[in-house]
Amino acid sequence: MKSNESILGSIDPEITERLVSRREAIVKGASTSSMIAAGLAMGSVPVALAALSRQAFAQPPANIKAVLDFALALEIFENEFYKAVLGISSSAAQNTAFATVRPMIPAAVVTAAQQIQRHEEDHVAFLLAAGATNVFSLTADSFNFTGNRSSTTPGPFAAATTDAAFLLAVAQLAEDTGVRAYKGQAENLISDPTVLTAALRIHSVEARHASKIRRARRALTGAPAVVKWSGTISGGGSAAAGITGASAAVTAAAQAVYAGEDLTVQAGINIAALTGVPSAAAASEAFDEPLSRAAVVAIVQPFFKPDIS
Numbered sequence: 001m002k003s004n005e006s007i008l009g010s011i012d013p014e015i016t017e018r019l020v021s022r023r024e025a026i027v028k029g030a031s032t033s034s035m036i037a038a039g040l041a042m043g044s045v046p047v048a049l050a051a052l053s054r055q056a057f058a059q060p061p062a063n064i065k066a067v068l069d070f071a072l073a074l075e076i077f078e079n080e081f082y083k084a085v086l087g088i089s090s091s092a093a094q095n096t097a098f099a100t101v102r103p104m105i106p107a108a109v110v111t112a113a114q115q116i117q118r119h120e121e122d123h124v125a126f127l128l129a130a131g132a133t134n135v136f137s138l139t140a141d142s143f144n145f146t147g148n149r150s151s152t153t154p155g156p157f158a159a160a161t162t163d164a165a166f167l168l169a170v171a172q173l174a175e176d177t178g179v180r181a182y183k184g185q186a187e188n189l190i191s192d193p194t195v196l197t198a199a200l201r202i203h204s205v206e207a208r209h210a211s212k213i214r215r216a217r218r219a220l221t222g223a224p225a226v227v228k229w230s231g232t233i234s235g236g237g238s239a240a241a242g243i244t245g246a247s248a249a250v251t252a253a254a255q256a257v258y259a260g261e262d263l264t265v266q267a268g269i270n271i272a273a274l275t276g277v278p279s280a281a282a283a284s285e286a287f288d289e290p291l292s293r294a295a296v297v298a299i300v301q302p303f304f305k306p307d308i309s
Contacts, residue, residue: 061191065132067185069134071127071132071185073138073304074181074296075120076142077303079121080142082117084098086113087099089140091140094145097146098161100161101161104163136308138306144303144305145157145161146160156253165217168216171213173253173257176258177300179210180257181291183290183291184293184295187290261288263289270283271283
């Protein structure tokens, strides 16, 4: 297994320090194992779920196992997406699909994508070792990254293979979907406080990928900081996903990814009304709202050839 702390540390220098403190906090509250330590070093929600549920139950109970299996499918998807973009997929067709856009990606963004891809790869390996099952028999050829499932006709996201700005916008949508997906599974972990606490503690670190993609988009376009959803995603244009002239399908997908993210009330408190909070937008952007499994499936199914419902 690769050095995940090195991978994450190079994505954001604060990560290693934060992970150490979080790992120590959890170790103080529960017995640990080398598997849990490795998972916490990765700083990933699915890794934490896998490690802690495996230790607590030997074989995860059905509801937690379902979460792990679903997390594995999402991690395989993200891993294969970045491998295709980088040209290192085991599928020649996937590598060829991104051949046009690959030279357009700035070197710094390539480095970031390599780091994120290695992280996703380790997540896949760790989840499998922790008891997750590839229930959809996913391989490198199980995806159509243009968003048209098994059809050979390019889908609405085909511009990701020819336009670097659009590609990064798609990566942002994928990462943000993942963050909300994991939070949405928290209710399925409520039966085990140890697993749930660890998952939520580390949840913010999983969002570092999304943060890195946002910074890459901003560096590429010189545009303002990317917001969640206000009819547009700024950072590369005026239309949905930051691309001028985005299709209705892309607009609808972006709306689904960020649906409900404009909430300002948390635990019955209107955050926007608190002293020092500059705006409702700032209040809503301080929290990620959960997405149900059904909502996540609706968003990502166009990219999966198998039915993952």
